[in-house]
Amino acid sequence: MRISTANSYDNTVSLLARRQAELAAQQEKIATGKRVQKASDDPVAATLAETAQNRLSRTQADLRVLDNARSSLQQAESGLAESGELIQKVRDLLVSAGNATFGPSEREDIARQLEGLREQMIGVANLKDNAGRTLFGGLGGSATPFVDLYDPSGNGVQFNGQRGQAAAGNTSLPQALDGDAIWMRVPQGNGSFTLSLDAGNTGSVSTSVGEVSDPTALTGDDYRIDFAQVAGVMQYTVTNVTTPAANPMPGQTGVPYTNGMTIEFDGQSLQMNGQPAAGDQVDLVPSTNTDIFSVVEDAIAALRYTGANNSAHRTQELARTITELDAGHDRVLLARGRAGEWLNRGDSLDALMEDRSVDLKTEKSRLEDLDMVQGISDFQTQQLGLEAALKSYAQVQRLSLFQVIN
Incomplete structure (x- = not known):
């Protein structure tokens, strides 16, 4: 079988062009660091890499949500700590108010301090996080969950939030606590009778x-x-x-x-x-149940009581309010401890999802990234092969029958 010189040259040129294209493709892989740049490069690896990327995106989104929840819980825990300090200040004032040498002016001064502390306690209960969400509104329902209706008619603080507590998930934490359970469910008297x-x-x-x-x-x-x-x-x-x-x-x-x-x-x-x-x-x-704000109101009313037998009445009421205040403080401490547990869980979830992100990034890199050492070696081999092909083609192209005829 005879092969024409023109056909042989065409095949050689086509082969050289293909080798140049392969060398250019290899150069692009080295420049980008990616072995798989499109699905046609490796369909199986491209599919698995896309799956890993989707899972990585979800994990990173969960991490952002978790960070927001942890920030809110940290602010809530700080608010509960402040509430505990305010309750302790109220208790100290009530203990000092039992001093038998105090007259009406001293008791009125304590009553006014208690009013100021009560307002601060309501302010803590209405705290919001950096995103403007209430920290103690329960399941939501109101931008200001604790509304102060304190007036001479006897109305106190009303909870306008939605009672309940969001459950913690496998990758999430609650972003608000149930303020009703913390401050509005204080047992009266000794908890059994009054x-x-x-x-x-x-x-x-x-x-x-x-x-x-x-x-x-x-x-x-x-x-x-x-x-x-x-x-x-x-x-x-x-x-x-x-x-x-x-x-x-x-x-x-x-x-x-x-x-x-x-x-x-x-x-x-x-x-x-x-x-x-x-x-x-x-x-x-x-x-029955009362609330921590009503407990302070009762103490203020006892200090200002001017009816018959006011000394015995004041002694009776102050002893009861101190007991109820201690019970309310216990509920605040319990809520603070729960917030601390959630923060610890948040740290564990954060570490777990960070490790998961690293694993997914590693898997994605293994599927689509280029081994640079191997890539450079392949590039040099292809470059050497192309140079040899070009030189041999140049040598063959100069050969002709006319060059050997004398």
Whole structure:
């Protein structure tokens, strides 16, 4: 079979052009550092690299959301710390207000300080993060979750947010805490029952906040302790006013009273101090929930109370509000501890997703990046081959039959 010289030259030129194109492509890969620049370069690697890129984008988006949540939680934790400090200042003032040597002016000064601290507490409860979101609005619902309605009519603080707490996810944290659960769910009294003096009392009797001596014996009923003078002896009688007949309780009827005595009935015990007058009474009712702002309001009202037997009333109310304040402080500390746990979890999630991002970047690089050492070696080999082909082509092109005919 004979092959024409022209055809041989054409094939050689085509081969040289292809080699030049391959060399240019290899040069481009070295310049970009990418082995796979388009899907046709390696369809399988291109598909897997795109999948890795999508997963990397989602992970980076989760990281941004997590960073925002951590920032909000850090500000919320700082706000809870400030709230705890304010509550402690209120408690210190209430303890000092029990000083028997204080007169109306000193008590009024403390009451005004308490009003200022109460306003600061509301301000903390309405804190917002850097994005303008409320930190203690629960599940949302209001730009100002805690609205102050404090006025002479007795209205206090109202929670206008949405109760509840967003759950933490595998890659996310809640960005707001449930302020209602933190400040608006403080148990009254000792948490089981509340003791209060009748407004018409004229004696100096007051009580402790009481305690539960036998939880299994609690009835959840209302009780009244009445005092009467019988044959020159002060006596007390405990009556269950919830029962239809409201009969005095056996063993607690006409009992002689002594200052500082402790009485116990239906799993409840309390200490009575001071000297009652005939007709005085003490009421005992099951505890409900109050809020930390109302606790401060009650303390302010007790300091400004000017009715009959104001000393006993003030002693009774201050003891109760200090107990409720401690319970409210415990709830703030509990919420702060929970925020700290979430922040620790956020650190773990951040480290986990950062490691995941590194793994995805490594996988993507392995699929589409060029091995520079191998790439340069291939480039030099192709360059050497092209140079040899060009030189050989130049030599062959000069050969002709006419050059050997004499």
